[in-house]
Amino acid sequence: MSNNFFGGGIPISIGDMISLQILDFSNNKLSGGIPRHLPMGLYTFDVSNNQLFGDIPSSMENMSLLALDLSNNTLFGGIPRWMGKMSGLEVLLMANNHFEGPIPVEFCKLNYSLKFLDLSANNISGSLPSFFSFSRLTHVYLSRNKLKGPITSFINSIDLVTLDLSNNHLTGNIPNWIGNLSSLSYLLLNNNYF
Numbered sequence: 001m002s003n004n005f006f007g008g009g010i011p012i013s014i015g016d017m018i019s020l021q022i023l024d025f026s027n028n029k030l031s032g033g034i035p036r037h038l039p040m041g042l043y044t045f046d047v048s049n050n051q052l053f054g055d056i057p058s059s060m061e062n063m064s065l066l067a068l069d070l071s072n073n074t075l076f077g078g079i080p081r082w083m084g085k086m087s088g089l090e091v092l093l094m095a096n097n098h099f100e101g102p103i104p105v106e107f108c109k110l111n112y113s114l115k116f117l118d119l120s121a122n123n124i125s126g127s128l129p130s131f132f133s134f135s136r137l138t139h140v141y142l143s144r145n146k147l148k149g150p151i152t153s154f155i156n157s158i159d160l161v162t163l164d165l166s167n168n169h170l171t172g173n174i175p176n177w178i179g180n181l182s183s184l185s186y187l188l189l190n191n192n193y194f
Contacts, residue, residue: 002026002046010035010047025050026069034070038063048072048093056080067091071118074098079124084109095120095141102126111135120144120164128154128170143167143188151175162186 006028014023015037022044030047033054038045040062046069055077056070066088076098083089084106090113100123107114107129118141127149128142137155139162150172151165160181166188174189 002028004028006030008032012037015039033057034060034075040064043067045069056083058082061085065089069093070097071095072097076100078102079104079119081106083107086110088113090114091116093118094122097122099124103129105129115139117141128152128165130154138162138183140164151178153177157181158183160184164188 002024007030009032010025010030012035015035017039018041020039021041023042024044024046026046026048028050030050030052032052034047034052034057036057036059038060042063042065044067045065048069048071050073052073052075054075056075058080061082065086067090071093072095074097078101079099081104084104087109089110092114095118103119103124103126113136115136116139117137120141121144124145124147126147128147128151130153135155135157136159137157138159140155140160141162141164143164143166145168147168147170149170151170161183163184164186178187
């Protein structure tokens with residue numbers, strides 16, 4: 001149902017479609033919040049490029065999602081800690097919203113599944129987490145936030161292709177481990193390094 005001009009809210013009756021595995025409402029004009037009642041068997045949930053607002057409902061905690069795209073809406077609140085329990089999550093896209101607060105340390109539980117992380121253009125603050133070691137991450141976008149402090153041992157992934165930390169308030173030295181990322185083809189720091 002993507003790329004139309006659907007407006008209004010997402011019908012709560014969607015939650016009764018218990019066999020539904022892929023739900024794509026991207027590129028519409030949907031408003032309101034994310035329904036509290038969604039099919040538990042969804043593997044892909046894409047509501048990007050709409051006009052949704054509100055927070056991420058805790059009812060999503062026990063879903064078996066592989067891909068979640070909430071980007072380009074006006075969603076707000078903190079990034080829920082329970083997202084670290086979504087052990088099969090491979091793609092998490094939440095760019096261009098109004099999420100705030102730190103990246104939860106519970107994200108360390110996604111080390112063995114998460115491949116693509118985009119939290120850019122939000123109001124995320126605090127320091128970079130230092131727990132993405134032995135991960136499968138290939139693309140990390142954290143630009144245009146309010147992250148501060150050093151990078152330290154932020155990530156250790158031999159498959160990393162993209163690392164974008166630009167337009168934050170990061171400081172300190174550029175760490176040597178960045179030179180060990182042999183697959184890296186796109187690196188953008190643009191902070192206050194010395």
